[in-house]
Amino acid sequence: MTEPLLKVEGLVKRFGALVATDSASFDVRDGEVHALIGPNGAGKTTLIHQLSGALKPDAGCVLFAGQDLTRADMAAHVNAGLARSYQITSIFKKLSVLDNLRLALQARRAPSWFGSVQRDAALRDEAEHLLSQVGLIAQARATAGALAHGEQRQLELALALATRPRLLLLDEPMAGMGPDEGRQMVELLLTLKGKTTLLLVEHDMDAVFRLADRISTLVAGRVIATGTPDEIREHPEVRKAYLGDEVSS
Ligand SMILES: Nc1ncnc2c1ncn2[C@@H]1O[C@H](COP(=O)(O)OP(=O)(O)OP(=O)(O)O)[C@@H](O)[C@H]1O
Numbered sequence: 001m002t003e004p005l006l007k008v009e010g011l012v013k014r015f016g017a018l019v020a021t022d023s024a025s026f027d028v029r030d031g032e033v034h035a036l037i038g039p040n041g042a043g044k045t046t047l048i049h050q051l052s053g054a055l056k057p058d059a060g061c062v063l064f065a066g067q068d069l070t071r072a073d074m075a076a077h078v079n080a081g082l083a084r085s086y087q088i089t090s091i092f093k094k095l096s097v098l099d100n101l102r103l104a105l106q107a108r109r110a111p112s113w114f115g116s117v118q119r120d121a122a123l124r125d126e127a128e129h130l131l132s133q134v135g136l137i138a139q140a141r142a143t144a145g146a147l148a149h150g151e152q153r154q155l156e157l158a159l160a161l162a163t164r165p166r167l168l169l170l171d172e173p174m175a176g177m178g179p180d181e182g183r184q185m186v187e188l189l190l191t192l193k194g195k196t197t198l199l200l201v202e203h204d205m206d207a208v209f210r211l212a213d214r215i216s217t218l219v220a221g222r223v224i225a226t227g228t229p230d231e232i233r234e235h236p237e238v239r240k241a242y243l244g245d246e247v248s249s
Pocket residue numbers: 015018020038039040041042043044045046047
């Protein structure tokens with residue numbers, strides 16, 4: 001079998017006496033949508049922070065596309081193709097949707113590009129392409145801060161895609177959304193399937209079981225099982241620790 005795109009081995013993160021990530025191991029294959037599920041406080045966000053370079057692990061290693069990123073900072077992660085979709089704070093709320101995208105694209109280019117962004121038709125085309133991809137092209141001229149919550153999450157996704165990630169980390173992309181916005185986000189993520197490898201933390205089990213090719217379950221900082229949605233649905237330990245009868249059908 002080919003090497004996985006992301007390999008996480010024995011990752012440990014302690015906060016004082018609390019072991020938030022306790023020798024967690026799992027892998028993500030190139031092209032798949034991989035979901036990370038688990039109860040509140042299981043350590044999912046802490047794990048994502050370590051995979052994006054925001055937190056340094058105390059032990060273990062993170063291998064991405066053959067590179068050891070265990071101790072690398074966030075910029076090195078993005079350069080390697082491992083990006084994270086941020087919370088709403090990363091959006092420049094006073095700028096237009098299009099200008100937010102242009103800035104994100106500009107950040108990817110060499111410094112000599114600085115200043116020529118507004119004039120660059122290629123950059124605008126790419127920004128518009130990304131906005132079409134996430135369903136925001138009609139709002140291109142709108143002020144980012146005036147977008148609805150779900151639309152701001154779509155913009156974050158476009159900003160993350162602007163870094164051309166090989167693997168995109170998504171921490172609760174459906175958080176705070178109503179049912180309609182949540183459904184739209186699932187549809188949008190389905191359009192990315194096969195184009196960008198996704199590692200998704202999500203509590204909405206309908207969304208997880210619709211989107212994921214494989215699922216890893218984290219309990220008390222440990223990955224207790226990785227498998228296909230069917231395998232995870234029927235896994236006795238996962239059912240006991242997290243799913244219960246929620247996904248029995
Ligand atoms: N910066 C920190 N300092 C101290 N403890 C922390 C810190 N960040 C997280 N924790 C603790 O680590 C544990 C794991 O938290 P984490 O947020 O990673 O869990 P989670 O699975 O993402 O939870 P949820 O599903 O509720 O978002 C929790 O007990 C949390 O209180």
